[in-house]
Amino acid sequence: MRKHKAIRVVFVVSAVLIVALVLTLTKLNAPPDILAKLQFQYQDFEIISSTFQNYESKKSSASILNGKILLQVVENVSNESTAGIILELDSQVTQVGEKLIYFDPYKGETVEYSIPKEFEPIEEKTSIKGSSLKYHIVYANEIFSYFIFSKEKASFKGIVSVFSCDKNVYKIEIFSTINSFDKEKSLNILKEFYCF
């Protein structure tokens, strides 16, 4: 009888330990802060690590209803580099509306082109936590490239914003399919993630 009781105790203790271990491991594997928020609030979370101008950079994505959130976090950026990183990330959007002079390696020469006016990014501002935040309304194709040359290729519409909080720089893109794009809803998501 005592032996059975001991076995039961061992079982209970083992179960508690296993649960604790699983919880600990889950916590350890969870990305910190804003990425954790993205992971736990939305579906199909994916993340890849790389570098951006010699800083650690994490590119993540998650699905929302009829769309996708793309979030890039450039980590531990020094004060001197912050402006440059923001400018570089922002220019990925702003250059789309400019005449692009581009070396085409398949052609062996520099080429110029620009996208139709209707697909150029539109700059707007919104107020978040008492400060003004710039964002762009953009169109994107199936791989979320902003270079749209025809209506047929425009699969998504969304907002893009680049900002810094603490020592990190963030680029967030909130896309919806063309017909389901709702600016206010997208801005609400942006506000959720701004300096979270």
Place this chain on the structure above:
Amino acid sequence: MQRSILRKMRYWKVGFFVLGVFLLFFILPLAIQELSNNTGQLEAKYVQDVDKCQVNDEHIRFACYKNVIKSFLSEHPKVKDDFYKIFLPHIIKKSDLESASSLYMTPLSSNCHIFMHALGEIRADIYFASNPENPEDLLEVLSTECRLGDRVGAIMKLSKLKNFDSEYINRLHKACLLGIKNAGEADMQQCAHALGHVYFDKYVFDTSPLHDGDFSIELGEIKGSNIEKAFFECSTLTPLETSACYNAVVHSLYHLGHFFYHDEIEIFNDFSFLFNGCEGTGEFKEICYKTLVYRIGLNKVGSYFLTEKYEEGNTICKEISKDLGEGFGVFCYRGIGAFLGQIIHEYDIKSLAAKCELVEEEYKKECSGSLEEWTKYLKTRKINKPITENPTTIERISDFGVLVAGRFTKTDGLEKPALMYIDPVNNFSLINISFEKFNFDFTGIHEARPIIINNEYRLALGTHYTGEGNTSSEFIILNSSTFEFDNLEIEFKEQVNDTRIRAVFVGDIDSDGEDEIVIGTRPHGILRYYKFIDNKWIGFDIDFLNQTIHDILIADINKNGINEIIATVSPLPFNNDVDLSTSDITGRIISYEFVPKENTWKKNTIWEYSKTFTSSLIDERGHFEHPRYLFPSDVDGDGLQEMVVNVLGSQNIELFRWNGSNYSRQVIEDKLDMHDSAITVGDIDNNGKDEIIALTLPEHTLIMYNYAEGSWDRKILTEDLIAVEKNKTIRYLYLMDFPDTSGKKILYALEAADLIESELSEGSLFTSYYYLKNTNNVWSKEYIGSTNQPMTSWGIFPAVFR
């Protein structure tokens, strides 16, 4: 029924039952799958086959790659999607630049691209047979390596298998992009490039038989009007994509010419076949010619500028300008710049930029401008870098590989640890194993020994610091679960309280079937071993000798079935605190044998050298008589091991043999002045008996000692080994196994005798590696490569413990 069974069972039985079900249905299938996927031991043959493919020109190489991959996949049908990674290090190697049969194939992106392309075709073939309607699923799992090579190959093959159905091709195009995580504009262009190849195959000429090495098909007439159709399809893409697509159409045309006329250089050189293809392409005629000329510059003429034949390259571009006009000719020179730009970026040889100076005066700017643009462009792309002099390597460790441990001395006087890797199977490639990510602060590696435990590769490093006042060193164990040097991680690190970990050896010292690592230090003689217990390394002391341990050997020399740790020790040199007038300066060979029952070590002195200080015992290089390097050896072919030792002071070579109750000593050489450390032992003539190979001084004559009928036969292998480089020295010899029947090679490092600070900037202080090979009993020297900074070698070791 179930409930009654469970009621009868006690809690613990239920637990075991659940555990059993879990193991049976979850763990066991996973384990079986993992085993079937484990290609670790099987792929060596295929890697060698891939190496062999690379001696061929492109048209043969492609089909060759396909055959190797096909054969590999038939043997490993359930292999993981990223299995190709075991091959890539062999595709991406620096030696291509020196030895490639076709220099135009030297851009790694080209060689790697065609390998991945071949892989994509094979995978498409296999996939299509069972699932022709869902190509998206295959493209989802393909890679982005080497300009989407496998995607391009798969798209071409799938299109062909579906009879170039337009709707299907559109689906493939879309899937090409959607399968890529974080795809960008460059990927868009490369997917469009794949389409261009498909359109060529669809409208102009089905090139797929050529991919399988079938050159017997009729080429027939290439109609410009058909090429126009392919161009037209390309023109419907976005402006970002069109030129990539056009480029592929022309690339296919170029390939066709190359594949058919590869043996007839003259025909291929006049390019009439290619240019005829552009005739009749209507509104696309100009883009056809320009892209074609650019392709000729890139794929053909550029490589001439890596050789002395650059004038021939200039002539080709000049002829094209003459035939088509200057507006087209400039693309030839831009192609040269593009080729050089790729080589410079991939191989990091900036000096090649000067090759544009060899271009015709008025077109130098076309070359250099294109080179510059390409360099900028490639910086934005993920490029597989080759193995270079200063690489982050991506090399799978070869069974025949060799490690050279030592210390780099930079021109600013800074010292850092050096570990070079030589792979004889991979064209004797020479690689500097980078430790940059570890930020090691020790300054040199004295010994590096591999050890494999639980199927994972580990490297044990005995290290040292330089300079007065350093009293400790670090023992490091690095781990690479993938058998690649770029994946090394620190698994264990321990500070050892002596200036230098002088000796490291691996072997089973406690007869438990697992290998341990034994280290010995100088000058204080800490003898310690490390054992992997419960997934961690634990160190144990064996002895503290308070004198230098020079070398360690683990072998069963006394033939009792238990390995001994054998060490050569002496109080001098390396210890300034020894009082010569009072100290015992005996050099000794000692052994330790583990006694399991008592958990102790039985210590035995195998041999003691002269006990007192005698001036005559100091040779001209200032040594007291003491033993140094130990080699296990079967010199008489009886299948049992003896031990060869070189002795400093007397400069002898000696043999120790167990006679059943004690060790006997035999002096093999006491007439010649032997080198301190350039000695090695092994069966170099394949007669079943080991020979001793040693270097004599001062002539640097390499001598082989062969044991026959109770006596030693001395034979000169080669004289004056370092010939014209008299300021150099050879520190070590190593007998290198080789996978074919050409026999063992003698590897050696030639380096500066003294690294004098004022001369450190001179390239002559770099270490060069050579090997000696035997052809019809004549030993000749072959150059392997050099370090790119002054290096002092401390030893040569096998890269994989066998």
